[in-house]
Amino acid sequence: MPTGPSSPPLRVSIVGAGCLGSVYAAHLAEAVELTLVAREPAGGPLRVGRDLGGEVREVTVPWTSAVPADAELVLLAVRSDQAEAALATLAPARDAVVVSLTPLLPPTRARLAATLGDRLVSAMAGVIAYRKGSHVAYYTPRSLPTRLGLPAERHAAVVRAFLAALDRVGLPTTAPHAEVPGIVAATVVALLPILLGVPAAGARSTRCSPTSRR
Numbered sequence: 001m002p003t004g005p006s007s008p009p010l011r012v013s014i015v016g017a018g019c020l021g022s023v024y025a026a027h028l029a030e031a032v033e034l035t036l037v038a039r040e041p042a043g044g045p046l047r048v049g050r051d052l053g054g055e056v057r058e059v060t061v062p063w064t065s066a067v068p069a070d071a072e073l074v075l076l077a078v079r080s081d082q083a084e085a086a087l088a089t090l091a092p093a094r095d096a097v098v099v100s101l102t103p104l105l106p107p108t109r110a111r112l113a114a115t116l117g118d119r120l121v122s123a124m125a126g127v128i129a130y131r132k133g134s135h136v137a138y139y140t141p142r143s144l145p146t147r148l149g150l151p152a153e154r155h156a157a158v159v160r161a162f163l164a165a166l167d168r169v170g171l172p173t174t175a176p177h178a179e180v181p182g183i184v185a186a187t188v189v190a191l192l193p194i195l196l197g198v199p200a201a202g203a204r205s206t207r208c209s210p211t212s213r214r
């Protein structure tokens with residue numbers, strides 16, 4: 001397992017090339033051996049730019065339609081209603097730690113854990129990302145680092161290497177914490193009226209799926 005500066009880069013696969021997955025991919029491409037998994041891989045460069053006038057960067061990443069079997073860590077960045085179906089996409093990486101940026105309520109988390117066991121680690125994204133014309137705009141609030149739940153001891157080194165990679169590419173993190181799954185659930189419940197109300201009010205979708213990016 002890579003831990004030092006001279007070790008081979010961590011093999012990370014991001015499932016979900018939407019708003020959030022694109023921003024994490026564009027950053028992590030500098031620090032890990034990355035694959036970006038989409039159902040219909042777009043193939044072209046990602047276009048991301050910091051909000052409030054940041055320059056739009058084009059970042060070339062390796063696209064694929066399946067998680068490589070030798071992935072050490074998978075970052076799940078699909079919508080909550082897509083999380084269970086995404087298990088099939090994760091299946092080839094039988095040993096990978098699965099860090100879910102997708103907010104999971106306890107029943108869904110339990111169903112995923114029934115398949116993934118202690119490989120499932122809940123997380124809270126430290127990025128706010130949305131579609132803005134032909135690119136993904138994002139910001140990284142100072143008070144919102146990427147937070148991971150406590151991994152099982154046997155996955156601690158992989159998780160440490162992943163957090164170090166995020167820090168290196170300018171996406172701040174904090175130490176893993178056992179309360180993260182509970183905080184994720186509480187946050188989803190608190191935001192539910194807004195999440196349901198915005199589309200009901202007729203707001204345009206800000207999804208960044210490969211098809212909408214073309």
Ligand SMILES: NC(=O)c1ccc[n+]([C@@H]2O[C@H](COP(=O)([O-])OP(=O)(O)OC[C@H]3O[C@@H](n4cnc5c(N)ncnc54)[C@H](OP(=O)(O)O)[C@@H]3O)[C@@H](O)[C@H]2O)c1
Pocket residue numbers: 015016017018019020021037038039040077078079080082085086087089101102103125127128129130206207208209210211
């Ligand atoms: N955006 C944010 O600022 C933010 C912040 C915190 C947390 N989150 C959470 O992060 C998750 C992703 O958010 P988002 O804004 O990035 O959503 P999004 O733009 O809708 O992206 C989700 C992506 O996942 C893809 N996908 C779904 N199932 C897949 C599968 N089996 N294999 C490969 N790709 C698959 C979708 O493809 P299709 O278009 O083909 O369905 C879509 O491209 C959500 O759960 C959201 O609640 C988002």
